[in-house]
Amino acid sequence: MLDQTKRDKTKRVIHPLILRLTHWLNAFAIVMMLGSGWQIYNASPLFGFSFPPILTIGQWLGAGIAWHLAMMWLLVGNGLVYLTWTLLSGHWRKLVPPGPGAIWRDIRAALAFRLKHQTGAYNAVQRLLYSGVLLAGVVVVLSGLAIWKPIQLWPLCNLFGGFYAARYVHFFAMAAIALFLAVHLTLVAMVPKVLPPMITGGKP
Numbered sequence: 703m704l705d706q707t708k709r710d711k712t713k714r715v716i717h718p719l720i721l722r723l724t725h726w727l728n729a730f731a732i733v734m735m736l737g738s739g740w741q742i743y744n745a746s747p748l749f750g751f752s753f754p755p756i757l758t759i760g761q762w763l764g765a766g767i768a769w770h771l772a773m774m775w776l777l778v779g780n781g782l783v784y785l786t787w788t789l790l791s792g793h794w795r796k797l798v799p800p801g802p803g804a805i806w807r808d809i810r811a812a813l814a815f816r817l818k819h820q821t822g823a824y825n826a827v828q829r830l831l832y833s834g835v836l837l838a839g840v841v842v843v844l845s846g847l848a849i850w851k852p853i854q855l856w857p858l859c860n861l862f863g864g865f866y867a868a869r870y871v872h873f874f875a876m877a878a879i880a881l882f883l884a885v886h887l888t889l890v891a892m893v894p895k896v897l898p899p900m901i902t903g904g905k906p
């Protein structure tokens with residue numbers, strides 16, 4: 703009886719509370735990780751450019767590292783809660799990308815500004831983006847752990863081809879997440895009706 707009531711309650715919202723909480727905590731953690739990560743990068747750039755100081759978090763390398771490690775715990779803890787819930791509740795079914803045909807059709811529709819976007823159901827482009835960013839999230843965390851503790855976690859570090867290769871992997875996984883965020887925010891701006899349900903839960 704209690705189970706039934708619970709089930710009925712979750713059906714009354716588009717996005718369950720746990721999804722909304724983990725989504726916004728994750729958004730906060732990602733923004734902090736990007737800003738502090740760019741501060742750390744600027745101390746020893748991998749490429750011929752640095753990030754503009756206005757976009758960095760922490761005034762110097764030490765503060766950047768302190769923010770990065772503190773936010774890492776939030777990102778990982780929150781990410782584990784989200785992934786566990788996604789797997790156990792069956793929510794993962796909404797995120798699995800369809801075949802290449804459907805993805806191509808939806809990409810063409812998106813470029814022509816006529817992609818259908820329903821609240822609560824994800825189209826092929828969204829599924830591809832969401833599953834892609836989750837994968838990039840796993841890679842960014844594992845490569846980050848490898849360059850944080852290369853001695854203690856040497857098998858992980860070796861998996862990425864050593865410390866220097868892990869640094870590049872970490873950078874490109876970060877770039878993929880930043881790119882996702884730019885596309886994600888553009889899509890939300892183009893279809894603003896999807897935003898309120900991600901805050902309040904919304905009615906199906």
Ligand code: HEM
Binds near residue numbers: 732882
């Ligand atoms: C910072 C501003 C952000 C805004 C305004 C925002 C907004 C939204 C909205 C409105 C949805 C629901 C889309 C729909 O129902 O069609 C959504 C879903 C999602 N967002 Fe964001 N988002 C933000 C940041 C992020 C970040 C930083 C990430 C990850 C790096 C992220 C990953 C996701 C994922 C994976 C979903 C699908 C969630 C699921 O159903 O499991 N978002 N976002």
